[in-house]
Amino acid sequence: MEVVAALASWGLSSACQNTLGRSWLGSLCHWGIDTSDLSSRLSSTAQIYLPGSVGYTNSTTRWSNLDVPGVNIAVVPGVEDDVAAIVKYANEKNLPFLAQSGGHGAITTVGKMQNGIEIWMNQLSSVEISDDGNTAVVGGGTLSKTVTDTLWAAGKQTVTGGCECTSIFGPGLGGGHGFLQGRHGLISDQFVALNMVLADGTTQTVDENSDLWWAVQGAGHNFGIVTSATIKVYDIQYRDWAYASFLFTGDKIEGLYENINKHLGTQSVDVLNYSFFFNYPDVDPAKPVIMFFILQEGVTAVDATYTAPFQKLGPIMTDAARGSYTDLPAWTGNGNESPPCQKAGLVNIRFPIDLESYNVAAQRKAYDLFASATQQNTALNNSLFLFEGYSLQGVKEVSPESTAFPFRGDNLLLAPLITYAPAGPDLDRAAAKLGNDLRQILWEGTNRSELHTYVNYAFGDEKTVNWYGYEQWRQEKLLALKNKYDPLRKFSFYAPIA
Known part of the structure; x- marks a missing residue:
């Protein structure tokens, strides 16, 4: 010591x-x-x-x-x-x-x-690439930027989350979306073997020969602490990336999301899109505006085939840049220096929902509620509403039954992010109500009986079926493994199974 x-x-x-x-x-x-x-x-x-x-x-x-x-x-x-x-x-x-x-x-x-x-876990931070260059051993506390930068310097890359300051295994144990998932699948799909400490303090290497293998790929927070792991890594195929961004006023909601459905709903493996509602009084003091990004791999400028429909909508501001994969977090506002990576004493709560496509009428209704609520309650006016459209080919190539991650058939990840300075239980309740009301609007727009929620963004009031899937066999399998490996429920604090 x-x-x-x-x-x-x-x-x-x-x-x-x-x-x-x-x-x-x-x-x-x-x-x-x-x-x-x-x-x-x-x-x-x-x-x-x-x-x-x-x-x-x-x-x-x-x-x-x-x-x-x-x-x-x-x-x-x-x-x-x-x-x-x-x-x-x-x-x-x-x-x-x-x-x-x-x-x-x-x-x-x-x-x-x-x-x-x-x-x-911060001292357990390391990345060691294997001699054959196909895998790397990563320490259990390693943050995403360390993984990305270390691999990039060696001509390699893998799937990490889009935010530089999160760990790789925190998101990974819940599946883990990322910019490269169209190529290679989720973060959890990169696992080869996990060295884990189980609930009784014993250690185990969990791999495809373990009955825990299925569970740790989507519900892993419930079963142990990853101290290190072997993950798949890949040669960098394309060093160039580019983005085009558009800033729209609220009257363009219908046109924006109709065009996303039409032109990006089944987007190419090299293209992803990302948008959010936010208040920007310098541009529109009365209503939120919408920032929209198209990101493309392997190019120095985003193909006009993708940008033209959005340019025709009449954005009030546009921007574009070229760079490399390592620039993506900063471009999208998720770099180490960006606001989402700062621990500023705020409350930051999300209310995720997975969708197959945008219901444009629901988008309008959600926008109007977000606008009125954040304007009327100024304590909430730094909130965002996030809409993430990753490429999906690598995710959907993996059999849905083969891992605990439940919602491979969904195409979009949406989440109100309600942000405010702590001010007591009344504001907490108002914020939670807004987040749940916004999610409810989107859910009603799906015409589904099932509410699919991404566990890594979860607020905490969801049900286990929302996090881990509605199929009875999924719930039974998770519960049986939980009873076997953690009967005393030592791991019961992050989206617990039961």
């Missing part, structure tokens, strides 16, 4: 012996956490952070400040075996635990973890 943690452990041990009543040290003693004992079980590079320290603040700060976990201590594993030691210690003391990497999991169910141990 580093010196500062060792000194803190000594101080805590001394305080426990003296039982300092109402102090925070006393409360740690009350919960049975003896950091001198815990530190003796960990590697020399592991760290323990106590409340009040900078390390504790850095390790426990999350992207969204609604229903956050209650963390008594944060423990930073220095090597993979440390994760197992921490889980075993927590089990001995009957303490809950929760692993965190990028801290962007905003689902409210994580708030059920109280008076527990956070396992901050």
Whole structure:
């Protein structure tokens, strides 16, 4: 253990012996956490952070400040075996635990973890490409940008999420959409083998020979902590990428989404689109505007076949640029320096729904509600409404029955992102109502009885069928595996199965 943690452990041990009543040290003693004992079980590079320290603040700060976990201590594993030691210690003391990497999991169910141990995975960050160049071993706490940049420098790439500051395995355990999914499938489709710590603190390599293999590809948050994994990597096929962007006023809703359905609904593997509603008073002080992107691989300018229909709609602003794959997060506002990657003390909650195509009338109705609600309640006027249209060929090439990810037949990922500064339960309720009302409008527009929600964007009030699929066999299979590998429900804080 580093010196500062060792000194803190000594101080805590001394305080426990003296039982300092109402102090925070006393409360740690009350919960049975003896950091001198815990530190003796960990590697020399592991760290323990106590409340009040900078390390504790850095390790426990999350992207969204609604229903956050209650963390008594944060423990930073220095090597993979440390994760197992921490889980075993927590089990001995009957303490809950929760692993965190990028801290962007905003689902409210994580708030059920109280008076527990956070396992901050940030030191387990590494990317090692195999000698044959077909796979790489990635540390369990590695963030997406590290994976992308390391592979790119070696002439390789793989599927990661579109946001640079999230981990690769946080999204991956829930399936994981990404810019390259049309070529190669979801993040989880890249898994070759996962080294995992299970609920009892034992370790297991989960691969195609394991009965957990199916479950970890879509519902993996419920079964263990990934300490490292072997994933597929690919030679860079196209270094060039380009985008074209269009800014539209709200009167263009019908034309925009009709054209997306018509011209991009079955888009080529090299094309994706992305749009969002947001308030931009400098352009329109009364109504939200819509930013729309077309991104294309292997070109220095987006093909006019794709851009022409949207140019004809009369955007109030356009832009275009050329670059490489590594530019995509910054282009779409998801780079490390972009607002979505900042932990600014805000509440950020999403209400996802997967669709087959846009119902244009529902888009209008949702836009009008988003406009009126964010204008009337100014606390919510920094919110966004996201519409993601990835290419799909690689996702749909994988048999739907072969993994726990349930909704491979859907084509679009939509999610209101309601953002606001914390101001009490009344605003929390208003924000949640707006998000759910917007999602309800879109769901009614599908004429489906099923509500499909992407687990990595989930708010937390959804049902397990919404996250993991309506088929009875899916629910039964997940529950049977959960009862086998986690009967005491140690992993019950991120979109729990039951």
